[in-house]
Amino acid sequence: xxxxxxxxxxxxxxxxxxxxxxxxxxxxxxxxxxxxxxxxxxxxxxxxxxxxxxxxxxxxxxxxxxxxxxxxxxxxxxxxxxxxxxxxxxxxxxxxxxxxxxxxxxxxxxxxxxxxxxxxxxxxxxxxxxxxxxxxxxxxxxxxxxxxxxxxxxxxxxxxxxxxxxxxxxxxxxxxxxxxxxxxxxxxxxxxxxxxxxxxxxxxxxxxxxxxxxxxxxxxxxxxxxxxxxxxxxxxxxxxxxxxxxxxxxxxxxxxxxxxxxxxxxxxxxxxxxxxxxxxxxxxxxxxxxxxxxxxxxxxxxxxxxxxxxxx
Amino acid sequence: xxxxxxxxxxxxxxxxxxxxxxxxxxxxxxxxxxxxxxxxxxxxxxxxxxxxxxxxxxxxxxxxxxxxxxxxxxxxxxxxxxxxxxxxxxxxxxxxxxxxxxxxxxxxxxxxxxxxxxxxxxxxxxxxxxxxxxxxxxxxxxxxxxxxxxxxxxxxxxxxxxxxxxxxxxxxxxxxxxxxxxxxxxxxxxxxxxxxxxxxxxxxxxxxxxxxxxxxxxxxxxxxxxxxxxxxxxxxxxxxxxxxxxxxxxxxxxxxxxxxxxxxxxxxxxxxxxxxxxxxxxxxxxxxxxxxxxxxxxxxxxxxxxxxxxxxxxxxxxxxxxxxxxxxxxxxxxxxxxxxxxxxxxxxxxxxxxxxxxxxxxxxxxxxxxxxxxxxxxxxxxxxxxxxxxxxxxxxxxxxxxx
Numbered sequence: 001x002x003x004x005x006x007x008x009x010x011x012x013x014x015x016x017x018x019x020x021x022x023x024x025x026x027x028x029x030x031x032x033x034x035x036x037x038x039x040x041x042x043x044x045x046x047x048x049x050x051x052x053x054x055x056x057x058x059x060x061x062x063x064x065x066x067x068x069x070x071x072x073x074x075x076x077x078x079x080x081x082x083x084x085x086x087x088x089x090x091x092x093x094x095x096x097x098x099x100x101x102x103x104x105x106x107x108x109x110x111x112x113x114x115x116x117x118x119x120x121x122x123x124x125x126x127x128x129x130x131x132x133x134x135x136x137x138x139x140x141x142x143x144x145x146x147x148x149x150x151x152x153x154x155x156x157x158x159x160x161x162x163x164x165x166x167x168x169x170x171x172x173x174x175x176x177x178x179x180x181x182x183x184x185x186x187x188x189x190x191x192x193x194x195x196x197x198x199x200x201x202x203x204x205x206x207x208x209x210x211x212x213x214x215x216x217x218x219x220x221x222x223x224x225x226x227x228x229x230x231x232x233x234x235x236x237x238x239x240x241x242x243x244x245x246x247x248x249x250x251x252x253x254x255x256x257x258x259x260x261x262x263x264x265x266x267x268x269x270x271x272x273x274x275x276x277x278x279x280x281x282x283x284x285x286x287x288x289x290x291x292x293x294x295x296x297x298x299x300x301x302x303x304x305x306x307x308x309x310x311x312x
Numbered sequence: 313x314x315x316x317x318x319x320x321x322x323x324x325x326x327x328x329x330x331x332x333x334x335x336x337x338x339x340x341x342x343x344x345x346x347x348x349x350x351x352x353x354x355x356x357x358x359x360x361x362x363x364x365x366x367x368x369x370x371x372x373x374x375x376x377x378x379x380x381x382x383x384x385x386x387x388x389x390x391x392x393x394x395x396x397x398x399x400x401x402x403x404x405x406x407x408x409x410x411x412x413x414x415x416x417x418x419x420x421x422x423x424x425x426x427x428x429x430x431x432x433x434x435x436x437x438x439x440x441x442x443x444x445x446x447x448x449x450x451x452x453x454x455x456x457x458x459x460x461x462x463x464x465x466x467x468x469x470x471x472x473x474x475x476x477x478x479x480x481x482x483x484x485x486x487x488x489x490x491x492x493x494x495x496x497x498x499x500x501x502x503x504x505x506x507x508x509x510x511x512x513x514x515x516x517x518x519x520x521x522x523x524x525x526x527x528x529x530x531x532x533x534x535x536x537x538x539x540x541x542x543x544x545x546x547x548x549x550x551x552x553x554x555x556x557x558x559x560x561x562x563x564x565x566x567x568x569x570x571x572x573x574x575x576x577x578x579x580x581x582x583x584x585x586x587x588x589x590x591x592x593x594x595x596x597x598x599x600x601x602x603x604x605x606x607x608x609x610x611x612x613x614x615x616x617x618x619x620x621x622x623x624x625x626x627x628x629x630x631x632x633x634x635x636x637x638x639x640x641x642x643x644x645x646x647x648x649x650x651x652x653x654x655x656x657x658x659x660x661x662x663x664x665x666x667x668x669x670x671x672x673x674x675x676x677x678x679x680x681x682x683x684x685x686x687x688x689x690x691x692x693x694x695x696x697x698x699x700x701x702x703x704x705x706x707x708x709x710x711x712x713x714x715x
Contacts, residue, residue: 043654046652046655046658047654047658050652050654050655050657050658050659050662051658051662053655053659053714053715054658054659054660054661054662054663054711055662057659057662057663057710057711057714058662058663061710061713061714064714065713065714068714068715
């Protein structure tokens with residue numbers, strides 16, 4: 001058993017050190033002998049045992065004696081711990097690949113591959129009066145009327161809903177990734193602006209009014225608003241100049257923005273957005289499955305097209 | 313013996329590992345080298361790294377002179393009749409192989425060896441048996457490690473062409489009574505080859521007094537460089553031997569169909585030799601003579617007695633060979649009941665930088681015939697001290713409490 005334990009550990013250490021690589025080879029030889037029911041006559045197990053016990057003996061005689069007497073049992077215990085920790089480590093890698101977090105979908109907590117938790121970070125939505133704070137498990141599109149929002153209909157079986165905010169850093173990070181997915185996959189795409197930053201309500205109205213005049217112009221407006229300096233977002237003059245550049249009739253636009261019906265529609269949209277249980281942006285729903293935070297491209301792609309999305 | 317001044321000559325003994333000094337008790341495997349030997353080897357490569365006996369430039373002349381000077385010193389060291397009786401080899405093993413291949417054995421000839429020979433003095437004869445059809449006679453030794461001389465005399469018969477024995481055993485340190493054995497062999501018309509790898513570093517050897525026919529030893533066990541050894545042979549016998557390895561420097565001339573070999577030692581020294589090793593070996597001989605064999609023997613006995621007597625008192629320890637430490641030379645070879653020999657050796661090294669050897673010490677035949685897995689061998693030399701023996705004993709006592 002010790003040979004197996006040594007082989008596993010030394011193989012990993014061998015990645016970094018040549019001397020451990022040699023020991024790993026010896027351990028492998030020992031393992032191969034054991035699995036073919038031959039005695040491990042390489043002396044490897046005895047050698048390693050002697051080194052370990054000798055090392056401990058320099059510090060504690062009783063500990064050395066204990067290790068020497070219970071070496072096989074300790075090897076077993078080590079193997080079990082190693083197997084368990086390996087399972088969790090491999091699961092963490094799998095989760096990171098599939099969900100962008102070692103801890104699972106929308107789960108926060110330390111992840112070695114994403115130590116700052118960037119893939120789960122959101123700009124927090126305004127607190128709502130609820131007994132328990134909302135969590136990712138509460139996110140749903142169940143009572144949301146998606147027809148209220150601008151969308152690209154590709155007659156696809158897949159639907160991706162992007163709840164983002166022009167002024168939020170994490171939404172701005174996620175936006176180009178989402179649009180790349182829209183380009184690469186034939187997915188029905190729904191965009192909902194959720195203005196959780198101050199002074200960004202005007203942007204919602206602008207989006208709605210542009211959509212009313214030219215639905216295609218909205219996507220161009222999005223490209224600009226998600227990438228422009230954030231200071232521009234609170235400047236109506238900038239917005240107006242931008243929509244004019246997109247071919248939108250300014251007087252009509254201005255009239256629409258001032259129209260209480262537009263404001264009511266936007267409020268209605270926001271009410272529906274809050275029905276999702278959203279607690280921060282960006283939040284993306286792919287076929288109803290919520291993904292909170294700006295995930296890497298592969299995470300969205302896997303949700304859309306499976307683990308081997310790159311083959312499709 | 314106040315050996316501190318000698319210890320200062322050995323760079324390794326000035327070093328530490330993990331903050332502790334090195335206790336080198338593996339001298340039967342190879343000894344440490346004094347600075348003078350290291351400098352001699354270094355000197356060849358730095359100042360005169362040229363060929364011997366081939367070229368006519370100054371460097372070649374210098375190195376030729378240095379190598380021949382080493383040969384002369386070795387001849388004098390062994391009390392050989394002439395320096396041409398000294399053949400440089402790689403080591404003892406090559407010396408024995410040279411005799412095994414060059415000797416004019418016939419099918420049915422017998423070679424006698426003891427039952428505790430190093431593989432170097434066993435395998436060459438096994439191969440000769442397969443190649444020529446000789447027979448190998450095994451002379452038994454007693455539980456005290458001493459050769460059964462009565463049995464030996466009984467085994468001598470006209471078919472015995474060669475008696476090949478380890479002069480001092482690397483297993484238990486016992487030195488055979490060479491003169492007596494050689495006389496009996498010669499009386500029988502047999503020649504004698506002594507594997508003196510464990511003898512030459514520890515005792516004065518007079519090949520003429522012994523009347524030994526061949527004697528092989530290695531540089532690395534006598535503070536010389538590794539990769540150099542010597543085969544001594546009586547000149548008349550060397551002249552009769554066919555060369556083992558042939559090629560450059562072994563012949564006076566050659567044609568497309570024939571050649572004429574040079575006389576010994578050249579005909580046995582084919583190809584470019586280990587000149588640095590030869591020069592270093594000469595320096596090792598000088599150093600050995602400066603220390604003196606009386607002092608070496610005295611120190612070894614002191615240490616062996618101190619170590620052996622204390623080990624013998626320990627309940628699980630069994631020492632191979634005679635109880636009298638004076639008969640064990642520098643070797644204390646022992647087993648620890650219910651403990652793995654390799655584990656003990658590695659732990660000695662891990663805990664206190666004590667270098668010993670564990671295993672079957674290339675005497676597999678002896679161990680296997682007795683069903684012994686292996687042993688721990690501490691082999692001492694004059695530069696070791698009683699303080700080191702104390703470190704060994706203290707560490708060993710800790711270890712056997714654990715294993």
